[in-house]
Amino acid sequence: xIVGSHxxxxxxxDIGSGVNTLTLDQHNPFEGEISFLGYAGVxxxxxSCGWDRVIKVHMDEIKDHxxxxxxxxxxxxxKPKGKQKSEKIDKFYNLDNLLRGRMECHNKDINxxxxxxxxxxxxxxxxxxxxxxxxxxxxxxxxxx
Numbered sequence: 394x395i396v397g398s399h400x401x402x403x404x405x406x407d408i409g410s411g412v413n414t415l416t417l418d419q420h421n422p423f424e425g426e427i428s429f430l431g432y433a434g435v436x437x438x439x440x441s442c443g444w445d446r447v448i449k450v451h452m453d454e455i456k457d458h459x460x461x462x463x464x465x466x467x468x469x470x471x472k473p474k475g476k477q478k479s480e481k482i483d484k485f486y487n488l489d490n491l492l493r494g495r496m497e498c499h500n501k502d503i504n505x506x507x508x509x510x511x512x513x514x515x516x517x518x519x520x521x522x523x524x525x526x527x528x529x530x531x532x533x534x535x536x537x538x
Contacts, residue, residue, distance in 0.1 A: 395439055397443075400419075401419050401426070401445065418449065418491040424502075425444040427442070428502070432508075433450075442503040442506045442515075444503065444504070447495065447498065450492045450532070452492060503517050505517070514527065515529055515532075523537060
């Protein structure tokens with residue numbers, strides 16, 4: 394299950410246990426809510442739009458990355474940016490799960506969206522009274538109403 398919060402967080406939960414399995418790259422917490430979440434099952438990606446006027450495409454899984462010396466990064470214990478040393482780390486944070494995105498997609502908040510998987514298009518509507526259609530692969534605007 395994919396959930397967006399009013400603080401710009403996007404989280405994935407195991408539907409059977411209810412456990413938060415992954416927290417995705419956050420939208421701007423000062424500009425608020427996630428207004429649209431979509432899922433591209435073939436690509437295993439999550440599409441998010443928010444009041445911060447940003448469209449993001451994230452991976453939906455934890456990837457195993459090697460670092461120098463052959464050591465592996467453990468997402469359960471790696472301290473994400475912004476977390477204090479004293480804070481308990483009890484979630485999986487994937488700090489590099491953002492595949493692509495576009496900032497300032499509208500002049501005002503994005504308040505709705507949709508994804509057409511068979512057309513590879515994302516549609517957004519904003520408080521600027523505009524509807525825009527975006528190419529899923531490059532997040533380029535292909536049409537505007």
